[in-house]
Amino acid sequence: MAWEIQVKVNEDLYLRNPENSELGKNIVNHGVQMIDQMGLEEFTFKKLASRLKTNESSIYRYFESKHRLLLYFFEWYWRWMEYQLMFNANNVSDPIEKINIVLRVLMLKQDNMLVPGELMDKEALHRIVIKEASKTYLTKHVTEDNQKQFFKPYKDFNAKIAAIIHEYNPDYKYSKSLSSTVIEMVHYQYFFxxxxxxxxxxxxxxxxxxxxxxxxxxxxxxKRN
Amino acid sequence: MAWEIQVKVNEDLYLRNPENSELGKNIVNHGVQMIDQMGLEEFTFKKLASRLKTNESSIYRYFESKHRLLLYFFEWYWRWMEYQLMFNANNVSDPIEKINIVLRVLMLKQDNMLVPGELMDKEALHRIVIKEASKTYLTKHVTEDNQKQFFKPYKDFNAKIAAIIHEYNPDYKYSKSLSSTVIEMVHYQYFFxxxxxxxxxxxxxxxxxxxxxxxxxxxxxxKRN
DNA sequence: ACCAAATCGAAAGTATTACTACTATATCAA
DNA sequence: TTGATATAGTAGTAATACTTTCGATTTGGT
Incomplete structure (x- = not known):
């Protein structure tokens, strides 16, 4: 491929940009795989280090905590989702068709989603987001993390859906709540x-x-009820 | 009062029934308060012990882990919710009125909900369920916990709502999913x-x-869309 | 009133987690 | 050659989530 999508993540999330080195890329790659396989609570930097045949401290040079690594994935995921939505909804004007696209994107049902040889394993990432994402904000320090803009991609994506709902029915009063409901429920219904x-x-x-x-x-x- | 509601919780959740002793009651009471105040991750049995002027090991005699204590609260909450619903919906036959009642119960907007001097602080418990409940099932061992019936009260409550939705519109295909959506969203929208x-x-x-x-x-x- | 069982409290120990700190080596570009 | 950057390794800390043991106290039944 002559081009590549670059997902930009909030710089405050990492200490060293993992995109810029082999070790960094491995941390991200294998991090996704391991959290997917063993779940967030079982996953530790020590285990990741041993899988990468390196040391715990080397990983801490990239991410100051497990929580920040999770937030990194979370940001990455929603930025990438936003791109998918923008790409797929391009040139579409019918709100109902846009809603169809939103749902297909959210369910990872787009054809062009899996680019072979690409860094991030999107299916694993999707499973992580389903199972672990709420743990990024159901914490003591939500407000703090929110002030640091760590949830911006998620909120931005939400706002996009809300805008489409508003377009579909400008009189509806709860487009933001309906948007967050739908996004969360894609994941919850899947998990249930x-x-x-x-x-x-x-x-x-x-x-x-x-x-x-x-x-x-x-x-x-x-509309009309 | 000459009568009292007794909430029955799955016996596998505790090692010794906390209802049967002072210490047990204190663990439950103060446990709710502390998790509410400091969040689940900050909360430890050690801190609870020191608040109760007792020892960590004494608490472990009642609950084998923090997770089980959380599950205990979760079960208790949904059993109590079920009672509230049953009590308030008694003699009501109109499905729409029943839906109103469901929502008021879920939002803790019933008058008779706060009985002074009662064991469990329902408002604190409600906040805990909003913030921490999903952590009871978003784990590696959901299936195991599910087999042990730990989510039964939650599922039972869900089934009740689904039945009411079905009553309102027998043709609707997604009453269970709509039910879980509404229940989760009461909490999510509140948290957001x-x-x-x-x-x-x-x-x-x-x-x-x-x-x-x-x-x-x-x-x-x-109905009709 | 007495004995056994239940209950509790205190202390100590274990394995693991989530880090931090400090030092050393390998690579590569100016 | 120097020095910056990336990586590696070792060790250490405070805390968590328990477990175990042991002795003291309380209680409940006869």
Whole structure:
């Protein structure tokens, strides 16, 4: 490829930019894989270091804490989502069609999403966001992290969806809340489907696209009720 | 009072029933207060012990881990919620009125909710559930905990709401998913409102009842769209 | 009133986590 | 050759999440 998408992440999240060195790239790559495989609580820098055949302290030179590494992934994910949305919704003017695109993007159902040989494993990242993302903000120090703008990509993406909802129905009063509801529910319904199935109407064997339909109806019905 | 509501919690959650002793009651009481004040991650059995002027090991005789204590609160909360719903919806037959009641109960807006002198501080518990509940199931061992029935009260409550939605519109295909969406969103919108306000249409100063209205519309609009 | 069992408190110990600090080496470009 | 940058290694700290042991006290039944 002659071009590449560069996802820009808040510089305050890292001590040294992981994009600029082999070790850094490995930390990010294998970090995603390991958190996906073993879950956030089991994952430690020590284990990551031993997998990379290096030392704990080397990793701390890139990220000052596990939490910051998670925030890095979280930022990266939403910036990348924003790009996907922008790219796929380009030249589309019909709000309903835009809503379709939003949902497909959120469910990782876009064709061009998996570029072979690319740095970040998007499917693993998606699973991490589903399972671990809320832990980035359900903390004592949300306000602090928010002031440092760590949630900006997430909020920006939210604002984009809210704008599309507003476009679809300018009279609707709760476009921001509906937007955050839909975004969170893409993840929650997916998680419930796999782990607490009695909380959903979707089965793993059934088509996941049913989730899209459920959420689509939720959005579309904000008009005339 | 000549009567009292007894909330029954899964016996596998504790080693010794905390209801049966002073120390046990104190663990539960002060546990709620402390988690509410300092957040789950800061909270430790050591700190709780020192507050109760006792020893860490004494607490471990009641709950084998912090996680189990959290699950205890979580179970207790949803069993109590179920009771509140049953009590308040008694003799009500109109599904729309039932939906109103569900939302008021979920938002802790029932009059009879705060009984002075009662063991459990419901407002603190409510805040804990908003902020920490998802941590009970967003773990490596969800499946295991689920098999041990630790999420049963939560799932039962969900099923009740789903049944009411079904009653309101028997043709709707996603009553379970809509139910879990609404329950989670009561908490999320509340949390966002207080901590990441750009993700909602509600301000702290404004009436929280707007959340009820948003969710009510969400449910009611599942008919005819 | 007495004995056994239940309960509690205190102390100490373990493995692991989430770091920090300090030092040493390898690479490469001016 | 110098020096900046990247990486590596060792050691150490404070705290967490427990477990174990042991002795003292309380309690409940006969």
């Amino acid at each position: 489907m796999q782990n607490l199935p009695s909380l959903t109407d979707f089965g793993v064997s059934k088509d996941e696209n049913e989730i899209i339909n459920f959420l689509k109806e939720l959005i579309l019905s904000c | 409102m207080q901590n990441l306000p750009s993700l909602t249409d509600f301000g702290v100063s404004k009436d929280e009842n707007e959340i009820i209205n948003f969710l009510k519309e969400l449910i009611l609009s599942c």
